Amino acid sequence: MTIDLRSDTITQPTPEMRRVMAEAVVGDDVLGDDPTVTALEEYTAGLLGKEAAVFMPSGTMTNQVALRVHTEPGDEIILEAEAHIYYYEGGGPAALSGAMCRLVPGDEGIITAAQIEKVLRPADPHFARTRLVCLENTHNRGGGKIFPLDEIERIAALCQEKGLILHLDGARFWNACVATGVSPAAYAKPFDTVSVCFSKGLGAPVGSALVGTAEQMQRARRFRKMFGGGMRQAGIIAAGALYALQHQYERLAEDHANAQRLAEDLAQVEGVEVDPASVETNLVVFGVPGRSAVAVAEALEQQGVAVLAVGAERLRAVTSLMVDGEAVAQVAAKVAEVLQKR
Ligand SMILES: *Cc1c(COP(=O)(O)O)cnc(C)c1O
Secondary structure, eight states: OOOSSSSGGGOOOOOHHHHHHHTTOOOOOTTTTTTTHHHHHHHHHHHHHHEEEEEEEHHHHHHHHHHHHOOOOEEEEEEEEEEEHHSTTTHHHHHHHOOOOHHHHHHHTBBOOHHHHHHHOOOOOSSOOEEEEEEESSBBTSSSSSHHHHHHHHHHHHHHHHTOOOOOOEEHHHHHHHHOOOOHHHHHOOOSEEEEEESTTTTTSOEEEEEEHHHHHHHHHHHHHHHHOOOSHHHHHHOOOOOHHHHSTHHHHHHHHHHHHHHHHHHHSSOOHHHHHHGGGGGGEOOOTTTTTTHHHHHHHHEEEEEEEEEETTEEOOTTTSSOHHHHHTHHHHHHHHHHOO
16 A cells, blocks of 8 residues: 555545535535535634635635635735745636736745835836735645744734735645644634635545635625536535544644654655754655656655655655554655665
8 A cells, every 4th residue: 555645635534524424414505505514614714713704616716716806907916936826726816817926935935024015016007006915824835834923913914004915825724723733713813814725634525715704705705606616515525624624623733743753754864855843744845865856756656655746856745644653654764765776
């Protein structure tokens, strides 16, 4: 059996989750009739201390609907240079919202209020209207980096002062909460809208939610429909998401402990570059200087370990409920074996 560390999106529903899904009470959610979807939306909004939430098929859709809710064509969005919204969403900001992306290079995905302030444009007809700032917590290409709450608060104060909207891509929001002990409501408070995911580390098969004010979510429902994300008896999948949130939240700490253990083991392997102190959640990004990351990933696959190449000489291993401590403990030796061969 392959030790699958490609992503936390590979997580499978547990037998108990499948039972809850099979027994879910459902209705036509586009008509507002699905009590399970409504329960999930209310529970999620409550957890984040916001008025309302809208359930959607993917994190890409929650982010792209948020951009559409907050901007008009020609508006400018400020993003970290490797933000998922910019990097991995198929050009969505341009295609779906007609928005311009202004990129600010971060330190492992983290940008500061001071950096953002420098790129703000004065109100002048020459300039695009800066409208929205998007942050990402934890940061995917930043290697699962946690966005510090105090910096978020400084950015929120700047947005408030300048009349800008603040959105969070929280695909791994729960990981940030569990790792820091900051409550979801406290971490969500500085943001106008937050996108959260149920199908990554939490382990539900499908789904994300956008969370914000009732008025914003009413607007989000219209764009969800427009983008083709209005789902009918979606309670089947919402039940899995609700179950995941209520039963598989605390266990994210195990993924973090496994990732830490993996980073420490890898740091001992000759030819691997990794700083265990930089591993804050469930993502372990490691360098293989002088080697092709793609070739190393292929050789590791032969050894029964699946990881992803995320750069020319960089690989990523992600812990999740699909890999236990015993499996994780086998990985470093296999990496060493692959790196010894030329
Ligand atoms: C996974 C991810 C998303 C959305 O992913 P979907 O596969 O569309 O659900 C958004 N942002 C970040 C940071 C992610 O890691």
